[in-house]
Amino acid sequence: MEILSFVVNLTGATMLLLFSVRLVRTGIERAHGAAFQKHLVKQTNLISASLSGVGLAVILQSSAAVALLASGFFMSGYLSFSTGLAIVLGGDLGSALVIRILSYSVDWIIAPLLAVGGWCVIKSESKTLRQYGRVIMGIALILISLGYLRQAIEPFRESALLPTIAAYLEQDYVSAFIVGAILTFGMHSSVAAILVVITFVEIDAVTFEAGLSLLVGANFGSGFIPVWLTKGMPGEARRLVFANLFARGILSLFVLSILPILHSYFVGKPEPGSHMLMVGHMVFNATLVLLTLPFCRHIEGIMKKMYPGRQSVKSVKRALIQPVSVLEKGTINTPKLAFTSLKQELLRMLGLVESMFHPVMQIYLDSNDDQVQAIRQKDKEVNACLFGIRSFVASIPTELYNKAESRVASDLLEYAIRLESAGDVVARQITELAVDFRINGYKFSGEGQAELTKMHEEILSNFKLAANVLISNDPENARLLSLEKTEIKRVERQSRKRHLKRLQNGLTESFETSDIHLETLRAFREFNGHVAAIAYPVLYETGQLLETRLITTLPVSSDSVKKQA
Template sequence: MAIASFLIEIFAATMLLLFAVRLVRTGIERRFGALFQSILTRHSNSFVAGGAGMVLATILQSSAAVTVLLTGFAAAGMVTFGMALAGVLGADLGAALVIQVLSYDLGWLQPALLALGGWLYLKSERSNVRLMGRIVLGVAFILISLQFLREAVEPIRESAFLPAIAGYLETDYFSAFIVGAVLAFVMHSSVATILMCVALVQIGAIPFAAGLSLVLGANLGSAFIPMWLTRDMTVTARRIPLANLLLRGSAALVMLIVVNVGGLHEALLVTSPAQSLIFAHIGFNLAVFLLATGFVNQLEQPMSVLMAEPKAEAKALDQFSDALTPLGDPSGERASVAMSSVRHELLQMITQVERMFRPVLDIYEQDDSDAISALWQQDERVNTQLTEIRRFVARMPRQNMSKGQITAARGLVEYAIRLEAAGDVVSNRMTRTAQIKHTERSEFSAQGWKELKDLHAAILESFSLARHVLLVDDMDCARRLVLDKAEVKRMSRNSRKAHLKRLERGQTESFQSSDLHLETLRSMRDLHGHIAAIAYPILYKSGQVLETRLVMEMEKEANDD
């Protein structure tokens, strides 16, 4: 009975730890996704990219999340193989640094974090404030789960059961290495796995030597996580997590053998066992980062040989460079490759529309005909991409596709149509509004212009979120995208109300630019609706969104009664 109670408590504490880490990670991804994209794609120096990856993983508390993010950027052609791999290596180091921060005794912070996070999440209607509350609550839950873990292990520390297992893991370091790898992969979090190992070493439940083997194994297992998460991406993208797996996994295995064969445990025990374990983990990832980051660009060619593109995929990608041609009679596997090619082209379309939308407010400030012509040319490219996707999907042989693949292909074409419409919003409606503003020599009020810039910044954050949803069908991110749509509508509605109040006060600038302000609000709201459309098929499939809002309205009225 004691063993069953122990296992339940351990399982509960572990699940709370996993949930808390995910809560923090997704909250930060949603709140700062656009900023992350800018940091990770603006640099060409591998050590700068590695440093950016380290900072992001420290904030996100997950190297796997940063790896998937960078792999998506590489799939969209936004970052090179070398820069992406450098960012991944930096992310591994950043996740190791998180262990140090979370290992401190921060129990006194738990009530304050719970109170602050709960207040922010429950009492605010603004999505950004609620996300900050989500992040603070996640940190509080991490601290609570670690406390639960220590308390669960404490009663059986002196029993015969745990010391027997600990003794076996200490003598059979390779088995401990495998156990650590399996735990990290199953838990899908190296941070949670290593925190658990540190907690067990801290209370003396397992010796330092066994803990070190477990931690080295966790480094290997965590490198498998992004391999699994990106398994449906193109071969070009999957080379990045594979390269990280080979570098990190081989280094972990070499370190395991050197430490255990050479008997270096005492040398690594520089302070308390738990702290020494954290230092060893950080030192290992720092060494891999410093040794490998300098030659990441040279690894691209060997990885291209090791993971060569299948002929079918290379052919499909080539067809996107020119006009798409029939795929002949592809097998079921080739149909899935074709679907990956369509997603790849949609990633390019999202990026292209974002490049059009990002500088559009500059055209409102300066009458630049060259910039407007450039937007029209970019829109022509988006139109061409839509035509190519339609032709490609239309010629895919339905007899070799499952019903799910056919439905998914249809949904991707519909989203391509929405992206083309989003491009038209920028190139036609917003440029026309900007031209009218310059022709009539109108000016926005200071507050009205600030409202438009805030709305523009909020919409930009959704582009990276839409790319992530397209890549991995993440339900949480899909929900966030729909919530962002509601937030954009709220900001648009509030700006319209504020604008009308300025008109009531007789503000001259607001009178001059009234139609322009309202038309720009409508354009931005419509554009965001097109971008967010990728989320609805995922939410419909899981029953998260209804076809109409009638049920929701009836439930709301019933609750009000």
């Protein structure tokens, strides 16, 4: 019974820790995800790219998230291999710094964090402030989960089983290395796994020597997490994560080979504490960055030989946007399979629309005819997607689909129409505005450009949420997406008011670009409305959306009664 209680308490504390780390990461991604993406693709210097990876991992509290971002941009051709690898390595060092920060004993701050974070989430009407509230609540929950973790381990420390396991791991450092690697991969979070190891050492449940072996294994296991998470990407795009895994593996195995020497060094000396373990973790990752950065180009050659592929990364990008439908006609007689096929095609269509919208601010400020033509060419591919989806839905045998399934098919077709309309907004409205802006040599005012850029970034961050709703039909995410649409409307109204105020103050740049600024705001709002439309069927199905906001039955006034009399 004691063992069962220990396992349940330990699992609960660990799950709370994983949830808390994810809460912080999603809050930051939703608040500034597009800004992070924009920052990453600008990196060219390896040192600055590595520092960017450090900063991003500290903010997101996840080196795996940084690796996924870098791999995505590398696949799209926005990052070179060397720059991407520098960012990934920096992310690993950043996660080590996160562990050092979270290890401080600051229990007194938990209650204020919960109060401030809860107020921001519940009471604030600002989207950004609500996401900051999620981050603050997540940090508080991380500290709480670490406390629960210590409490869960404490009663079991005096039992016969835990000291036996700890003694075995201390003697067999290879087994401890393997356990550390499996623990980290199983938790899918190097931050959470290493915090667990450090907590065990801190309360003397595990010796420093065993903790050191577990730590080295955890560093090796963390390299497998992005490899697993990118398993759906083309082989060429995974060169980054495999390069990171091989670099970590080589250094981890080297440290593993000298562990007996390190263990013998501490014999007869005072037992180092968890602080020394954290220092060792940071030294490991800093050494990995310093040893790997000078050889990035050589590593790229090795990765190309190991994963040559049939196409270059840019060719992969071009292949991804070719108008080749993923709809499978053979699934049409089975509703579940047909809906899966439809959603896959809609995801491809959503990706095309996102790729059209991504360079929008750039074509205003630094556009050329090739960029505009590329966007309009993608619009033709979006139209081809709609044609395929419309034909697929039209050929559905109605006798095999019940009323609810027919409604789902209709909703998916409706969203395809909305996505096609979103593509038209970019190809016909926004590009025309950008061309006019460039031909006339206009310049936005500093404030006006910042407002448009912020709105553009917030809309980009909604694509991931829309894809999530499309796949999962999750009412909570659908509600959040609907709220994000309302937030974009609010941002558009505020920007319009500020623009008119600048006109009243006589700002010349605002006068010149007034029409384009206002029409761009309106186009952004319309575009976002089309992307967010996937939320409506889910909200309606769960009773969270009314058919109309009009009052259907008007009250009869006494005056009207008298007139009728």
